[in-house]
Amino acid sequence: MPLAFWDNRIACVVTGEVFGEPDGYVFIYHEFIHCAQWDCCEQRLKEGLARYLENRLRDVVGLSENRGGENPPFTRVTFYRGGDKLIRFLEQR
Numbered sequence: 001m002p003l004a005f006w007d008n009r010i011a012c013v014v015t016g017e018v019f020g021e022p023d024g025y026v027f028i029y030h031e032f033i034h035c036a037q038w039d040c041c042e043q044r045l046k047e048g049l050a051r052y053l054e055n056r057l058r059d060v061v062g063l064s065e066n067r068g069g070e071n072p073p074f075t076r077v078t079f080y081r082g083g084d085k086l087i088r089f090l091e092q093r
Contacts, residue, residue: 002038010038041079048083055084 002008012031018024055065069077 010035045079045083047080049087051080051084052087 003011003013012028012035014028014031018027051066058065067081069075069079069081
């Protein structure tokens with residue numbers, strides 16, 4: 001969760017009892033993954049969802065699909081396209 005006193009950066013807050021069992025360490029690691037996602041890929045997956053929804057609307061109104069980020073040079077916009085394609089793939093399953 002973002003902490004106001006830490007300039008709203010993401011943090012994993014744990015208490016001492018998680019260190020008493022091996023699965024406590026797994027729990028901490030799991031939460032650290034969320035911290036990493038907050039700073040990088042989770043933001044881009046949200047943008048991928050936005051691209052997916054944009055393309056759904058484009059289809060409804062008869063506009064061509066936004067395929068930005070599909071071809072080199074690859075940039076952060078490539079994640080938008082990747083997120084869009086991932087959601088489409090999951091939708092087919």
